Amino acid sequence: MATEEHSVAKAEEFKVLANEAFKDRKFSHAIDLYTQAIELNSQSAVYFANRAFAHLRLEEYGSAILDATKAIEVDPKYSKGYYRRGAAHLGLGKFKEALKDFQQVKKMCPNDPDATKKLKECEKAVMKLKFEEAIAVPGSVKRPIAESIDFRSIDVEPQYSGARIEGDVITLDFVKKMMDDFKKQQCLHKRYAFQIVLQTKEMLQALPSLVDITVPNGKHFTVCGDVHGQFYDLMNIFELNGLPSEENPYLFNGDFVDRGSFSLEVILTLFAFKCMSPSAIYLARGNHESKSMNKIYGFEGEVRSKLNETFVELFAEVFCCLPLAHVINEKVFVVHGGLFSVDGVKLSEIRSINRFCEPPEEGLMCELLWSDPQPLPGRGPSKRGVGLSFGADVTKRFLKGNNLDLVVRSHEVKDEGYEIEHDGKLITVFSAPNYCDQMGNKGAFIRFEAPDLKPNIITFASVPHPDVKPMAYANNFLRMFS
16 A cells, blocks of 8 residues: 555656646657656556647647547546647547537536637638538649739839749749848739749649659758748758759759748748749658648748638649659668558659648658657557658668668657767758747757768758747637647
8 A cells, every 4th residue: 555655646746747748848758757647557547648648749749639538438528639639630620529529528617618619719710611522623623723813914103112923934033032031021913922832833843743853963952941930040941051953953852832921921932933943952741731721820820811722722733743752872761651551662653642632641642741760669649640650670671671871850849959879870950949929849950971971961040030829820729739
């Protein structure tokens, strides 16, 4: 009995330490401490719900759902279990599942104004979803919005003083002027925004799903990870490493948009460089280049606010044209998320994926965009609730089977902006420092020099930006959990 009491007391000590780590935004450390508390006392719903909250902060929605469900099993009357699970469902865009959990919270806490507010927002989101489903036209019938846009017929007002494209050619002078305007929070005229996005779409849709990149001997190539709408940090990358050009080429490895509130500025800048010089910049799809994510995490609201509804549809079409992976000099495989639930996947299979759609919830395309490495060998469930986790043995077999040396991927915040895993065979690179203005992480990018392609990792800190908070344009309901 004394031993049991000692365990319960020790578990409480770990919980107190975990709560402090959480307050200091050390969410991974908090998870480790809550885990130690749970190992000593698995009958506390609070420990599971708190660990679920830390998983939510790290966008590990799958793990959050498991922990919140466990909290409910331990104590079915503990409302925070339903609350946390509802928030995790919401993070994955599963509004109907979230609604059930928040209905339960409201039932348990009928006088809680916070619960009432969240339930109303959730009901609104589900109603909107049902309406959109009711009016949706089957994909095979719907004409692409890009085909209905004639940007040349749009007049530019004489008083417009921003960047202008003369004719059809997007020049470096135009891109520099546009970036300077963006730094001052000035908008690009929609005529030129249409021109950039339509030209980019034409270029991207002609590419295979896996793009081969050749870096000549003596030349270099830079790979950046997630930027997530942090335009001023993107400008800092160009300050540190030079503007994209044929002599200074870049690959941006997905998740250009969402979370940060300057996502439109980021995507128009990257697209404009692509139009200016296709071999100066390569762009890969991330899991956030999708309708479901953009609807929740801010890009859709930002585009609607700064441009209009037509652009919302147009960006969704263009994102479906983004390639899924790149290979540098037949040796370095670069992908946003990670590897697969099955062995033996060949580069030729990736190259032939029909990517012109919203990301499915399973299969090769889903796994490329969503999966994460894990320290243990083999495969495990995804902490995100989509894709999977894969070990060093999976990475090594994939590399060997395709005669490759290295996997570079992004998709995860890292304290130093990068992490080398799987015995040096896998590098995560993340280029959004102080992610969401709260994580305190560095950003990083990788420079490869041919012919040896040894990765040279450069890290950098965040820079100031105008006082527009992350998620300023996000779904109202999700913003409550940020």
